[in-house]
Amino acid sequence: MQTALGPSTASRVVANRQVRTARAPQVVAASSRFADVAQAPPDPILGVSEAFRASTSPNKLNLGVGAYRDEDLKPVVLSVVKKAETKIVGRAENKEYLPIEGLDAFRKATVDLLLGAGHPAIQEGRVAVVQSLSGTGSLRVGSAFIARFMKGATVYLSNPTWGNHRNIFGDENVEWKYYRYFDADTVGLDFKGMMEDLTAAPAGSVVLLHGCAHNPTGVDPTAEQWGAIADLCKERNLLPFFDVAYQGFATGDLDKDAFAPRLFVERGLEIVVAQSYSKNLGLYGERVGALVMVLNDKEAATRCLSQLKRLARALYSNPPTWGAKIAAEVVNDKELFDEWKGEMRGMAGRIERVRGELKTALDAKYPDKDWSFITRQIGMFSFTGLTPAQASGGRRVDNMTNKHAVYMTRDGRISLAGLNSAKVDYLANAIVDSVRNA
Numbered sequence: 307m308q309t310a311l312g313p314s315t316a317s318r319v320v321a322n323r324q325v326r327t328a329r330a331p332q333v334v335a336a337s338s339r340f341a342d343v344a345q346a347p348p349d350p351i352l353g354v355s356e357a358f359r360a361s362t363s364p365n366k367l368n369l370g371v372g373a374y375r376d377e378d379l380k381p382v383v384l385s386v387v388k389k390a391e392t393k394i395v396g397r398a399e400n401k402e403y404l405p406i407e408g409l410d411a412f413r414k415a416t417v418d419l420l421l422g423a424g425h426p427a428i429q430e431g432r433v434a435v436v437q438s439l440s441g442t443g444s445l446r447v448g449s450a451f452i453a454r455f456m457k458g459a460t461v462y463l464s465n466p467t468w469g470n471h472r473n474i475f476g477d478e479n480v481e482w483k484y485y486r487y488f489d490a491d492t493v494g495l496d497f498k499g500m501m502e503d504l505t506a507a508p509a510g511s512v513v514l515l516h517g518c519a520h521n522p523t524g525v526d527p528t529a530e531q532w533g534a535i536a537d538l539c540k541e542r543n544l545l546p547f548f549d550v551a552y553q554g555f556a557t558g559d560l561d562k563d564a565f566a567p568r569l570f571v572e573r574g575l576e577i578v579v580a581q582s583y584s585k586n587l588g589l590y591g592e593r594v595g596a597l598v599m600v601l602n603d604k605e606a607a608t609r610c611l612s613q614l615k616r617l618a619r620a621l622y623s624n625p626p627t628w629g630a631k632i633a634a635e636v637v638n639d640k641e642l643f644d645e646w647k648g649e650m651r652g653m654a655g656r657i658e659r660v661r662g663e664l665k666t667a668l669d670a671k672y673p674d675k676d677w678s679f680i681t682r683q684i685g686m687f688s689f690t691g692l693t694p695a696q697a698s699g700g701r702r703v704d705n706m707t708n709k710h711a712v713y714m715t716r717d718g719r720i721s722l723a724g725l726n727s728a729k730v731d732y733l734a735n736a737i738v739d740s741v742r743n744a
């Protein structure tokens with residue numbers, strides 16, 4: 307067959323063979339120079355979605371990936387996003403490159419969200435901000451900055467943490483270690499262990515903190531504990547690096563969810579922040595976020611921004627336009643901003659409701675066990691305490707997936723955003739069966 311692009315693949319292969327035969331009579335074995343490249347393991351989170359898609363079970367439930375679903379378990383495009391997109395299309399703007407540091411209106415909106423509009427650090431020009439590729443890309447720029455300007459510093463990650471943190475720092479050859487965070491006995495925060503480990507961290511280390519709605523545990527420090535962590539960072543000269551992936555999504559309130567980074571700044575600490583609009587604005591695939599450095603000195607902020615730009619230039623040159631325009635449009639327009647807050651409360655509220663329903667169902671089915679941790683945890687996830695290999699030797703996560711077609715990560719985390727009222731009973735039965743029998 308002849309196509310518009312020229313001869314068919316088959317005839318091209320024949321032609322190439324003839325050329326090769328004519329020039330080099332010796333036949334070279336068909337083999338790749340990359341034949342020895344090992345297969346990478348599937349991503350522990352996105353791999354769950356792949357397995358879910360392959361499942362033929364009529365009951366299958368995907369509680370693996372942290373993406374919001376409505377009550378019909380369908381992906382959602384927020385109404386404010388649609389309105390913002392209509393406005394942007396109406397302006398018929400060009401597709402020119404953005405500056406390396408990103409869209410100005412977006413950068414302003416993002417820092418306003420983080421610190422509160424009119425914050426002294428903004429007015430004094432002490433904030434360096436680069437728009438980047440959502441939370442992950444922003445963390446990666448931060449990691450590259452640490453590798454270049456904090457040589458030898460160790461990054462302390464909570465144990466457990468979002469699985470990609472290890473890759474993000476490891477791939478930049480930044481050493482990372484864990485600090486204690488989760489107490490399996492109380493299904494709460496191991497605050498004492500956390501403080502001991504951070505006290506023992508060498509001065510000049512970096513501490514990765516989840517701004518709110520800790521992933522995967524859903525366990526956050528209290529306001530008082532945040533204060534103590536800030537004081538410790540100051541005393542031990544540790545650099546707090548906040549991962550803010552859920553602002554507004556945890557409690558439905560943007561200001562409440564920014565409590566921790568704002569407190570640190572109020573106490574005079576310099577902070578680095580990776581912000582994401584994936585969850586709170588539902589812009590997952592648009593890759594919208596920023597890396598922000600709130601510093602104590604304007605000149606240092608200017609120089610750091612120049613270096614962040616230098617790093618971004620080599621990594622991806624400049625960030626994408628579309629999602630940044632949407633976020634800027636929503637945050638900078640009073641009407642859309644107010645509507646967004648309502649939609650955020652709606653998402654956070656739905657998750658809170660199914661949390662309550664799940665706890666009620668588990669209490670009814672297995673009253674001897676304390677399920678109160680489910681409603682104590684906040685954000686998108688619940689850390690169920692189901693693990694692949696319990697002390698008893700059971701394999702509870704395998705049981706959840708293999709027997710009940712409930713797809714979840716192997717650390718026992720479930721995304722409540724993937725649950726609706728109709729499926730609560732089914733999930734509760736699967737959990738009880740796995741706890742009792744696996």
Ligand SMILES: Cc1ncc(COP(=O)(O)O)c(C=O)c1O
Nearest residue numbers: 372440441442468521551582584
């Ligand atoms: C804790 C945490 N940080 C960062 C991210 C990054 O998300 P994205 O790159 O989509 O903004 C996620 C996403 O699940 C997350 O849970």
